[in-house]
Amino acid sequence: MLSLVIRGFMQRKLRVALTAIAIALGVALMAGTYILTDTINKSFAGIFSVANKGHDVVITPTEALGRNTRSQTSPITEQMLAQVRATPGVAEAAGSIFTPGTFLDVHGKRLTNGGAPAFIASETPKRFESFKPVQGRFPLTAAEVAIDEQTAKRHNLKLGQQMIVAGSAPAKSYTIVGITRFGGGESFGGAGAAILTPAEAQRVVGLPGHFDQIDVAATPGVTANDLRNRIRLILPATVEVRTGAQQAAKDTSDLEHNLGFLRTFLLVFAYVSLVVGAFIIFNTFSITVAQRTREFGLLRTLGGSRGQILQSVVYEGLMLGVAGAVLGLLGGLVLAPALNELFKAFGAELPHSGTVVESRTIIVSLAVGIVVTLFAGLPAALRATRVPPLAAMREGVEIPPAVRTRRAIVIRAAIGIAVLLVLRLALGGGVGLTALAIILAVRIVVVARRVRRGTRPRRYRVVPALARVLGLLVSWRGVTGQLARENSIRQPGRTMITAAALTVGIALVAFVAVLADGTKATIDRAVSRSFAGNLIVENSQSGNNEQGIPALVAPALRRVPGVKGVTPIAFTQGRVRGTSNNVTITAIDPRSFEQVYRVEWKKGSNATLLGLDSSGTVLTKAYAESKHLEVGRSISVLTPTDKHVSLTVLGIASDNARLLGDLTIGLPLAREAFGQRDDALAFVSYAPGASNAQVQPAVNRLLAANFPQTRSRTAAQFKQDQSNQINTLLALIYVLLALSVIVSLFGIVNTLILSIYERTRELGMLRAIGTSRRQIRQMIRYESLITALIGGVFGLVIGVVGALLVTSLALSESGFVQSIPVGTLVILLVVAAVAGLLAAQLPARRAARLDMLRALASE
């Protein structure tokens, strides 16, 4: 039997190849994701081990709120450094600065590093220093800087030139005296680093007397562990004390955590492609089993058992799965660097040296590829076992349907419910799951009623109807168009599954497009409604809330002529006692906020804001409701600096613009108790009579001179920025979803080739009675076009309805504005049509090439 399967394989190379590719693309994305993230991980692990080399003990701020929640104000002080130095067993200890900053050339143009972050660093003693000068030296005065080699190369910086470094202090120009190289390799994970003298670095990042980190070396004979324990005893809980090895492990684990998001993001698209691939395999197997009815019948008359038939088809699936998975794994090797390029193109460069293929990558990719193929082929294999031996004798013997006994239905229902329960445990509810449960319940009832009445389902009314309507598009082309239309209706089930593969991709694109359009509209409306000022000042690397703008910006802006009011806004986080998740916190200036922002009060009024000066807080309606909090209640909040503050709820507000976090507090409290030094934004309002044409240029001049990392935006510009950001993300998602659309194209090609093979005789007849090759090609192309458009229309409907449903069920509370991007959807339909025509190229040529006489003679 196995040899029979292998022979069959060799005979149907094209089909096998097309089907294998269907599964291989999904596996490739999966393998590529693992390879890329593993490679990034390993590159960083190398960087971290170099960065922590020579460090016996490392002291860093405690992350009171969990990973990535460092306060902006480091608790590490000069005094702590003195204490450490005085500890027996310490050979050397040094404090250092390593904080994100902005580099610019003398004209104020950003020296970007392809989206990678840039850091302001301080020189450390030689034994701790990870950078070494390849040209020049480290800075000696407060007017000198050493820049990393990669940034220097990229922007052609030379020793002796000037460059600007901007942090929390007003920007200042420095003379480049050194070009440095990171010890581990040519770059510090793609990031830029400007090294200043320690005192200057502290001043620039706004941390005089503080350090981001203290590095400690032990005297000979003292182990790192012993020294760590000694230092731990003398320092407060606001700092962590780790050995160098522990710190490297912690850095690596942080990174892995952050990359986890990227991995999951990419894997989602891999799974989408695999689902589409499964559709295609299901369809291909169903068609080939139907075509081989006679062969299975023959095997049965010659004494083949049902088990043997099942085996032969399952073997075929197994071989196909192995071929597809191996192909996919190899594809992953190619795709991993391509994915990296993709992220680079979207402004996120990540270091990757070498290619890391973990055994996990191989095992998971192969297993997923094979299992998906096997399961997708199983229904067809089971169907093949029902081919009666009589099929060997006669043409057109139908495969009897599976017996739908009461027991079979109970078993199926049980499996369905079990799957739902597992999903429920794994995902924890959600709208989609509820919908799934309802669909399942309806299905069970329908099938049960059908069995009781002994009727068979009436199937496929939508597909033929849709095909007839879409067929109008081509039927004006005469008989070829009409034949194409009829052919697409002939086997509605087959057309539907072929189209369904395309539907998945199109539906997801439509879903995302509607969601994105709604998000844009929501932001637009929220900004128009809530923002009452004239300008928004933000970090010019748009979306960079992490760096924000120096706190000095707001007071400086107040002195610009024509400016009436400036209100700074900062973001931080905290954890309310008795809860396990962090809350987002917005800090505002209680006195000036109402001048530029319209708060939609549920409880309270603008006067309430004045209470934020001390220990008051305003909650969003959503948060207050979810935690059953009322005005007057008191809550205790843990801050990033590991302090507990007690806040009284003074008011509750709605905010569709999402400027206000779960909690809103006063800026003074944020600075003092949360360690928040920088602001995220500053809202500017003009004095009566002042025109934007005068004031904005003045504001821009001030910003360019002192805070070149910031920029001012009018409300219209701000909306445009937001919309651009969404478009960028959207483009990335489209690129990744395109893979699943490509997979579905292979499905259309496959189905067409198989249908043509089936209709060899008919095509021969058409040629015999005078149809030209051109007309044959046209007919096949139209059929493909109709199939693709059916998939496209279904996809659009499912995507749009799904998105509207989700937004009205889940987001209606938050004031989400639904909006349908008609233009995008039309383009999507055109893409589906073009895809269909493209897919038909090869099959159409094959059909036209058929030798007329042989086609007629074929059985």
Place this chain on the structure above:
Amino acid sequence: MSGAAAQSGSEKLVEARDVSRRFGEGEAAVDALADVTVAFPSGRFAAIMGPSGSGKSTLMHILAGLDRPTAGAVLVGGVEITALGDRELTQLRRDRIGFIFQTFNLLPVLNAQENILLPLSIAGRKPDREWFDRLIDTVGIRDRLTHRPAELSGGQQQRVAVARALISRPAVVFADEPSGNLDSKASNDVLELLRNAVDDFGQTVVMVTHDAHAASFADRLLVLADGRIVHDGDSVTSGEALDLMKSVG
């Protein structure tokens, strides 16, 4: 003249008792077979003739266990096969029944030798080398063993199919219009082969045909019309068979 065609002295290898077969339901129902009782002793070559729609193919399908009668019983080697499940029927086809089809039905991906041995590989048995040699010499395709069906003429393909039917030494070979797709020369060769199988190997053969010439190779001729046996007698010449057919057609 329905009823048993008693062939005393021989065991009844294949036997149908009051077999009826109805297709469809209600008003559209068609009785393909009506109370047919017939027995086939071993070592004989029987031909079943009849016009289109007479039920001859249905009778063969039912005798071979490919189809089930609406009423009545079929026995093969004394075992009632109408009561058997799929597993036992599969076993029966493996061990006791051989098939020859009008359209040859060779697997295009296998060569001639592999096609001949297919029933044995399905059953997981080792071929009897001597028997295989004798068969391929008998059917005369020794020099074509490595050829694929597409590289063989129709006559050669059918001879491969005959060898395939005989390779497992079945108790009975059912042949469905074995000469229907062949020219007269190839047709004679194949029918001669079947005749020899009966004479030399003692093979039992039941053949369905509408060709009077083909029927003249058999020992016994049954004629069906409208689902009933209307003639059951010894072999006749093709001319007499033609007359018989005209009388019922």
